[in-house]
Amino acid sequence: MKRPTFYLLNMAALAGSILLLPSCEKSNDQPQSADIAVSAQDQSLAEDETAALADLTDAAAPTDAAVPNSPAAESDDLTRLAGRCLTRTYDATTRTLILDFGLTNCMGPNGVARRGKIVTVFGGPLREAGATKTIKLVDYYRNDNQHSGTRLITRLGSGSWSLLVQNASITTPAGTHSWNASRTYTRTAGEGTRTLTDDEYSVTGQAGGTNRKGVSYTATIGQPLIKKFQPGCARTFVAGTVSIVTDKDKQALLNYDPTGTQACDNIASITVNGVTRTIRIGGGL
Secondary structure: OOOOOHHHHHHHOOOOOEEEOOOOOOOOOHHHHHHHHHHHHHHHHHHHHHHHHHHHHHHOOEOOOOOOOOOEOOHHHHHHHHOOOOEEEEEOOOOEEEEEOOOOOEEOOOOOEEEEEEEEEEEOOOOOOOOEEEEEEEEEEEOOEEEEEEEEEEEEEOOEEEEEEEEEEEEEOOEEEEEEEEEEEEEEEOOOOOOOOOOEEEEEEEEEEEOOOOOEEEEEEOOOEEEEOOOOOOOOOOEOEEEEEEOOOOEEEEEOOOOOOOOOOOEEEEEEOOEEEEEEEOOOO
């Protein structure tokens, strides 16, 4: 039996904060570069936590939605993702799953501290095309940054699915990032096997919001983002482009494959005002 697909959502992340590497070229428009960099970084964090939420709720989903207190479908994966510092409850009458991290920070295996609740309501037959899950957050914090909003995930069949992010925000000491997003994740390889290492996805869609500096932006996937799960590729995309435009008519192009080789590395590029810089996609959010 093929493993469930929702908890593979770490592919969705822009995979951590974006760090500009040293460059011999300097932009004459530093505010423009700053606007774009902040928007890209905010979208990175947003995508990463949305991926984690989907991972957690898929691993914790009931084995049988009709059975009260049905055990988690993937209990080992739930422990791997969250450790043992959450309380899981499932109400079969309302098909509601609650993951409660408590009132104080709980450090998970990946070094991310969480507190608050993740509330998920399931619709339709689990793990079949058309099945949905709606994820809402209640006083929920990641690394002391408050996350809010609704995520709706719909299975499309053959391991593919769609994602809608509605009225989401992340409140940080540096300001609040708010956004909405729409994504489609199409499985292109690996559906017929249990192993994860041959899985591949093509991702399309767009997002828009206001970054933590108060600058509005849109982020649109141009060339589909390609995600592979073979060793060395699992934390970022190997190809694809994202166009970022701010409300000040400033534009940037984020390219995950500047060498054209689909290499399994964390090197990408960002082009602003005709100037291209190499960037490193890193973790540690």
